[in-house]
Amino acid sequence: MFQYAIRRTIGAFLMLIVMSIVTYLIFLATPVDAARLTCGKQCGEQQIQINKHALGYDKPIYEQYWNFVKGLVVDRDFPADPELKKTHPEIIRHCAAPCLGYSANKNQLIWDYLKPRVPVTVYLTLAAFVMWMVVGVLLGIWAALRRGKFADRITVGVSLLFYSFPTFFIGLLLFQLFAFQWDLVSVPQYIEPSNDFGQFLANLFLPALTLAAVYAAAYVRITRTYVLETMGEDYLRTAKAKGVKGRRIVFKHTLRAALTPIVTLAGLDLGLLLAGAPITETIFSFPGLGQAAVNSASQFDLPMTVVIVLISATFVIVANLIVDLLYAVIDPRVRY
Amino acid sequence: MTDTLVPLTPAESEPKAGTPALALSLGRAGLAASAALALVSVFVPWFKPGDADSPIHPTYWAWHKWVPLLAPLLVLLGGFLLALKYVLQPAARRAGLKVPGSLRSAGSSLRFLLRVPLLGWLLRLFGRIGGGLAGKNEFPGTDRLIGSRAAGAAIWAFAFIWLAWILCGRSGISKCTHTEFGTSCEDFDFHGASAPYHPQVGFYLVIIGGIVAIISGVLLALKAPADENPERRAVWQVSEPGGAAVTKPRFLEVRDLKVHFPTEDGLVKSVDGVSFGVEEGKTLAIVGESGSGKSVTMQAVMGLHRGTRARMSGQVWLNGTELMSASDETVRRTRGSQMSMIFQDPLSALHPYYTIGNQISEGYLVHHHVSKSEARKRTIEMLDRVGIPNAARRVDQYPHEFSGGMRQRAMIAMALINNPKLLIADEPTTALDVTVQAQILELMKDLQRDFGSAIVMITHDLGVVADIADDVLVMYGGKAVETGTASEVFFGASHPYTWGLLNSMPRLDRERAERLDPIPGTPPSLINLPTGCAFNPRCAFKETVDNNDRCVHEHPDLYQVSPAHHSRCFLVDQNQLGTLREKEKA
Numbered sequence: 062m063f064q065y066a067i068r069r070t071i072g073a074f075l076m077l078i079v080m081s082i083v084t085y086l087i088f089l090a091t092p093v094d095a096a097r098l099t100c101g102k103q104c105g106e107q108q109i110q111i112n113k114h115a116l117g118y119d120k121p122i123y124e125q126y127w128n129f130v131k132g133l134v135v136d137r138d139f140p141a142d143p144e145l146k147k148t149h150p151e152i153i154r155h156c157a158a159p160c161l162g163y164s165a166n167k168n169q170l171i172w173d174y175l176k177p178r179v180p181v182t183v184y185l186t187l188a189a190f191v192m193w194m195v196v197g198v199l200l201g202i203w204a205a206l207r208r209g210k211f212a213d214r215i216t217v218g219v220s221l222l223f224y225s226f227p228t229f230f231i232g233l234l235l236f237q238l239f240a241f242q243w244d245l246v247s248v249p250q251y252i253e254p255s256n257d258f259g260q261f262l263a264n265l266f267l268p269a270l271t272l273a274a275v276y277a278a279a280y281v282r283i284t285r286t287y288v289l290e291t292m293g294e295d296y297l298r299t300a301k302a303k304g305v306k307g308r309r310i311v312f313k314h315t316l317r318a319a320l321t322p323i324v325t326l327a328g329l330d331l332g333l334l335l336a337g338a339p340i341t342e343t344i345f346s347f348p349g350l351g352q353a354a355v356n357s358a359s360q361f362d363l364p365m366t367v368v369i370v371l372i373s374a375t376f377v378i379v380a381n382l383i384v385d386l387l388y389a390v391i392d393p394r395v396r397y
Numbered sequence: 398m399t400d401t402l403v404p405l406t407p408a409e410s411e412p413k414a415g416t417p418a419l420a421l422s423l424g425r426a427g428l429a430a431s432a433a434l435a436l437v438s439v440f441v442p443w444f445k446p447g448d449a450d451s452p453i454h455p456t457y458w459a460w461h462k463w464v465p466l467l468a469p470l471l472v473l474l475g476g477f478l479l480a481l482k483y484v485l486q487p488a489a490r491r492a493g494l495k496v497p498g499s500l501r502s503a504g505s506s507l508r509f510l511l512r513v514p515l516l517g518w519l520l521r522l523f524g525r526i527g528g529g530l531a532g533k534n535e536f537p538g539t540d541r542l543i544g545s546r547a548a549g550a551a552i553w554a555f556a557f558i559w560l561a562w563i564l565c566g567r568s569g570i571s572k573c574t575h576t577e578f579g580t581s582c583e584d585f586d587f588h589g590a591s592a593p594y595h596p597q598v599g600f601y602l603v604i605i606g607g608i609v610a611i612i613s614g615v616l617l618a619l620k621a622p623a624d625e626n627p628e629r630r631a632v633w634q635v636s637e638p639g640g641a642a643v644t645k646p647r648f649l650e651v652r653d654l655k656v657h658f659p660t661e662d663g664l665v666k667s668v669d670g671v672s673f674g675v676e677e678g679k680t681l682a683i684v685g686e687s688g689s690g691k692s693v694t695m696q697a698v699m700g701l702h703r704g705t706r707a708r709m710s711g712q713v714w715l716n717g718t719e720l721m722s723a724s725d726e727t728v729r730r731t732r733g734s735q736m737s738m739i740f741q742d743p744l745s746a747l748h749p750y751y752t753i754g755n756q757i758s759e760g761y762l763v764h765h766h767v768s769k770s771e772a773r774k775r776t777i778e779m780l781d782r783v784g785i786p787n788a789a790r791r792v793d794q795y796p797h798e799f800s801g802g803m804r805q806r807a808m809i810a811m812a813l814i815n816n817p818k819l820l821i822a823d824e825p826t827t828a829l830d831v832t833v834q835a836q837i838l839e840l841m842k843d844l845q846r847d848f849g850s851a852i853v854m855i856t857h858d859l860g861v862v863a864d865i866a867d868d869v870l871v872m873y874g875g876k877a878v879e880t881g882t883a884s885e886v887f888f889g890a891s892h893p894y895t896w897g898l899l900n901s902m903p904r905l906d907r908e909r910a911e912r913l914d915p916i917p918g919t920p921p922s923l924i925n926l927p928t929g930c931a932f933n934p935r936c937a938f939k940e941t942v943d944n945n946d947r948c949v950h951e952h953p954d955l956y957q958v959s960p961a962h963h964s965r966c967f968l969v970d971q972n973q974l975g976t977l978r979e980k981e982k983a
Contacts, residue, residue, distance in 0.1 A: 295745040302699055302740075303760040303811070304733030307725075317750050393795045394749060 066386055073378045080374045084367050085126050093361045099165045115140035116165055129367075132160035139163040166362040175353060175368065181251055182349035185342070186334040188265050189272035194327060197277035198320075201284025206311065208289060216281060223278035232271040232344040239267055251347050268345040272338055276330060283326060287319040294318065321391050325384050332380020336373030646714035647674035648851055649698070649736075649819055654711035656690075656697045663924040667693040669875040670711075675868070677818065678845065680852040682866035682883070684859065684898065688920045690875040691855045695821045698853075699738055700728040716818060734764040737812040741824035743804035747796040753780075754792035757811045764815050779810040783840060802833035809840065816848050823855045838864055859902045863887060871895050874921045874931035877955065881962030891964035891974055893936045929953075930967070941977065942967045 096113035097104075113119045117128060117140070128137070138146060139154040146153050154163055154170060161171045204216040223231065239245050246267055254261040291297070292315060300314045337351030346352070350369060357365035389395050646652075656668040668690040675681045683691040696702060698713050703725055713720040715736060720728055737760075740746035748756055757779065758772035765772070773792065780788035783806040796804055805825060812820060822841065826834040842865060845852055854865060862869060862883065869886040871879040871894065879892040890896055897916035918935035921927055927934050933948040942948050947967050956969040968974055 295740060295742065296748040298696075298701060299740060299746045299756075299808075299811075300748070300759075301701055302732055302738045304729050304731070304763050305759065306729065306763075307704075314748060318748070321750075392750065394797050 062389060069382050069385060073382050076378055077371070077375060081129075081367070081371050082126065084370045085122065085129070088363050088366060089122050089125075091361070095165075095361065095363050098361055112165075115142065116163075129162060129364075132156065132158065132162060134158055136160065137162075161368045162364040164357075164362050164365045166357070166360055166365065171365055171368050174365070175350070175372070178348055178350050178353050179372075181347055182337050182342070182351065183335060184254070184261075184265060185268055185272065185338065185347060185349060186331065188269035189276065189334070189338075190327070190331055192269055192273035193277040193280055196273070197280025198284045198323065200277070201281045202288055202311065202316070204281065205285045205288035205292065213285075217285065220278040220281040223274050224282070226275070228271065228275055228338075228340045229344060231274050232268075232341055235267055235271055235274075236344065249345050249347075268341050268347055271344070272334070272341050280323070280327075284319065284323060287322055288315055291315050291319045324391060325388065328380050328384035328387065329377075332377045335376040335380070337369070646717065648677045648716060649853070650674040650712075650714040651694070651698060652712040652714070654694060654697060654713065655709065656693050656702060657708045659706055659708065660924075665923045666875050666926070667923055668697065671870075671872070671875075671877050673868075673870050673877065673880060675819075675851040675853060677851050678849045679867045680845065680854060680865050681868045681870060682854045682856060682862040683870045683872060684856060684862055685872035686857060686920050688923065689872040690923070691872050692823050694872070695738070695823060695853055695855055699732055699736060699821065700725075703728065730764070733760050733817070734815045735817055736819035736821065737815070737817040738821040738823060739805075739808050739812045739825045741827050743801070743808045743828065744796060746808060747804060749796060752793050752795055753799065753807050757792075757807065757814055760811055761814045775814065776810070779814050780807065782844075783807070783810045783813070784836070785810075802829055802836070805829060805833075805837055806840070809837070809844075813844055813848070817850060818848075819851050819853070820845075821853045821855070824857070825854075826856075826858070826861060834861075841865070859898060871898070874926055875923055876931065876965065877963075878932065878965045879963065880955070881958070885959065885962040889958065889962065891958045891962070891969055892932075892966045893938045893968075894932050895964075897935075930965070938968060938977075941973060942971065944971065 094109075096109050096116060096118050099112045099116065100108055110119075117125060120128075131137075136158050137156045137160045139156060140152075142153075156163060156170050161175075163169075164171050164174060167174050200216055200220070204213045207213040226234075236249075240248050246263060249264045249267045252261045252264050296318075297310060297314055300310050305314070337349055337354050339351035339355045341347070342349040342351040343355055350372065353365070354369045354373075356362070357369060650672075651674065652672050654668055654671045655666070658665040658667060671690070671694055673681065683694065685691045693702075697707075697709055698715075698720075700720060702709060709721065711721060715731065718727075718731075720731065723731075747753070754773060754776050758769070758776040761767070761772045761775055762769070767775075777788045777792050780792060785791055785803055785806055791799070791803075796807075799807060805828070809825070820841075825841070826837050829837060838861065841852065844850070852865075854861065856862060866883045869879075869881060869883050870877055871886065871892065873894050879886060879890070879895050881889075886895065887899075890899055894916070897914075900914040901916060903913060916935055917937075921931055921934070927949075929947070929949040929951055930936070930953050933939055936948065939948045944967070947953075951967075953965045953967055953970070955963040955965050958964050958969055958974075968977065
C-alpha cells in the first residue's frame, strides 16, 4: 500500500513534468508574437526587440522552459538583467521562489494574480459538489426504487433535459429567474467569506446551483444505474432473507455497493472542476481560475496560461491519485 | 385438502372496470394538467402587492408569510392526533400504563377537532401523509396506497401554495448596480414597457392548478386503489362446509401456491398451483430441472417476492400462521428468525464489502435486542459450530478471503444463528466439490438433530435426496408431478419424468457401464406450457396412454398411487403401471 502510494506519487510528478513541457511547446507553436502584444500600436520594431529580450522570449524554447523550472526553486527577476538592476532597480520585479513567472500582460507576478482566485474556485466547486452529490444521489436512489413508475420516468426525463442543456443556458436561465423575475437572490457577486459569511453563502448559491444542475443530472442517472445493478445482486436477497428492514437494505447493503463506483467518479469530477469552471465563472463574473483561464487565453498571455494549465493538471492528477488510494479503503477486495 | 378452503376473491380476477378506472384516469389527467399549469405559471409575468389591479385582498399581504407554514402545521397536528387516537392510547391501555390526566384531557380536548367536518377530514389526510412520509402508515382502516395518493396530491397542493407565496409575496422588484462609487438601486421593470402584463392570469393559473391537484388527488385517493392488485390483497377465508373441522395445517404447509411474473413476452407461470407440507424434524426434497419453479416456490414461502411485480396467490402456513395474507412487517419478523434460507452460490450471496462476522451478526441483531459484542460472541460460537477453524479470527475476514466450502458453512451459520424452525436450502452443495458436499450434508443433518428443525432441500442431485430426504416433491413446469415418501418415489417412481431423472443419474450398482439416458428435449417455456400434460412433448410413454390423445388434450390431476404417493400421470389414472412394469421385467 505504502509502496504503491510512493510509486503513484512519483508517477504523478513525472506526468506533471510532461504536461508542462507539452503546454510550453503548444503555446510556443502559436503564430502569436508574445512580445508584440506587450506594447501598443505605435510600438516600433526596435522597442519590440527590447521587450522580447527583457522578457526572455528571444531565448530558445528549452532555455525558457528551464528558466521556468528553475524559478520554482530559486528567485527570479523580471527582466532578468543584472545591469539594469544596478542602474534602475525600481523597474525590476523580484519574484521569490517558488516563482511561477511574470505576466507582462497583467504587469503582475502570476502567483499574485492567481492567489486570490484559487479560493473562489474552491468554494464554488465545493458548494456545487455538496449540492449535486446530495440531490443527484438521493434522486438517483429514489428513481431506482420506483423503477419503471411515473416518478422514475419523470426524474430520468428531467435529468436528461438538464443534462442536455449547455451550462451557459442553465446559468442564464437561473440568473434570470432567481435574480430578476422572482428576485429571490441579489445579483450574485463574489464576497469574501471573512467579510460576511451569510452574504458569501447567499451569493454563492446561484453559480453553485448552475454548476450542480448539470452534474446532478448526470449523477441521478449514474446512481440510478448502479443502484439498479446492485439491486439485482444475490446478497440483497440474502439480507432480505435475514429479515433486515427495507430501509436498512437500501441504505446499508445497496448503497454500500452502489456508492463505490460513484465515489470514484465524484473524485475525478471534483478534481476537474477545481481546475476552474470557465463558463459559470464568466457568466456570474466570479474571479476564479476558470475566468482567469478564459481571459489569459483570449489575451495570448502565454506565461499565465501555462501556469493555469499546470495548476489544473495538478488538481486532476492529485484527484486521480487520491481516488486510487481511496479505493483500497472502500473496497476490501482491492489490494495493491 | 384445498376444497375446505375457499378464496373470497378469485386470484385470477382482473381489476374491475368502471368508476375506479375512470377516477384513476381522471385523477392522473388532473395531476398532469396541474403540473402543466405550474410550469406555465412560472413563466407568466407577475405582479406586485401594491398594484391597483391586484386580485388579492390587502389582508392577505399581512399574513402571506405564514401561508407556507400551514401545510406542515396541519401535518404535525393531524399526525399527533391520529397517533394519540390509534397508537399511543391503545398501547398504553394494553401495557396497563396510566396516562397522566393532564395529558389525556389535553388529548381528548383536542381530539374533537377530528370530528369537525372539513377540518377533521383535512387533519386525518395530512396526518396520514405525515405517517406515510415517515414510513409508518399502519393506522387501522387505512390503505397504504391511499396514503401515498393523498400524499401526492398534498405535495402538489403544498407546492402550489408555496409558489403562490413566492410569486405573490415578492415586493418591489428593483435592480441594483454595483459600481466603484457605491451601490445604486432603481425600479426595474424586467419585462419592459412593451411586454404584455397580465398578473391576474398567472394568479388564476396557480389557484386553478392547486384546486385541480387537490381534486385529482382526492379522486386517486378515494376511488382507485382498492382493487389494483387483487392477487396481493386476495382475502382467503377458511370455510367450514357443514361444520366440518378444517384440516389442521402441518408445521409448514403450502396450499395451491401460484407465483406468476408479468413480463413483456407474457405471463411467466413459474409456480402454478403447488401444495405440500413438512413436519418438524423432517426433510422434504424438491427435485426438478432448472426452471421447474423449485427455487421460486421456496422464495415465495420466504416472502422474497413481496414488493416485486410477481403475482402470488395461495396459502403458506408456518407454525399455525398464514403468511401470504400477513403484513410485510409480520413476514419480515418471521424471516431469519423462524424460517431461514441457505442460497446456492455463497460467493454472490454474501455481501463483498462487509466482513463475515458483520453479516452473520446482523441477522442476530435484527431479531434480538442485544449488544453488538454479544452478537459477535454468538457469531463466533455459530462459526465454530459449523466447523470453521479459528473462528475468532476468521470472523473479521471478508467473504473473498474464505474458500468455497467455508463460505457455504458461513451461509449455514448465518441461516441457523436464530435457531429457525424451518431451514430452506437452495442447492446448498451445487458449487462445492464432492468431499465438501458430504461434509455440508452431514453438518445439516447434525444441526437438524440438535434443533429439530424442518428442512426443505431444493436440489437436482438425486444422490443428495437419497441421502437426506424423508419426502420428495418432483416439480416440472411449475407444477408438482410426483409427491411421496423418499422410498416410494425412489423405488416405485410413477411418473415418466421421475423415471427420466432416475435414469440420468450415474449409479455404481449397475452391472455394466451403461450410457446415461438423458431426458430428450428441453424444459418447457413457462409462458406457453404445452397443452394437456406439460411433459407430453418429451414423454416416451405418450403412446402407451393411447386414449384419444389424453396427454395432449387433458390436464392430468395428481392421481393417487398409494395413500402417501401421488403422480400427475394418466398411466396411474388408467392403472397401466403394473402392466408396464411387467413388460419391463420381461
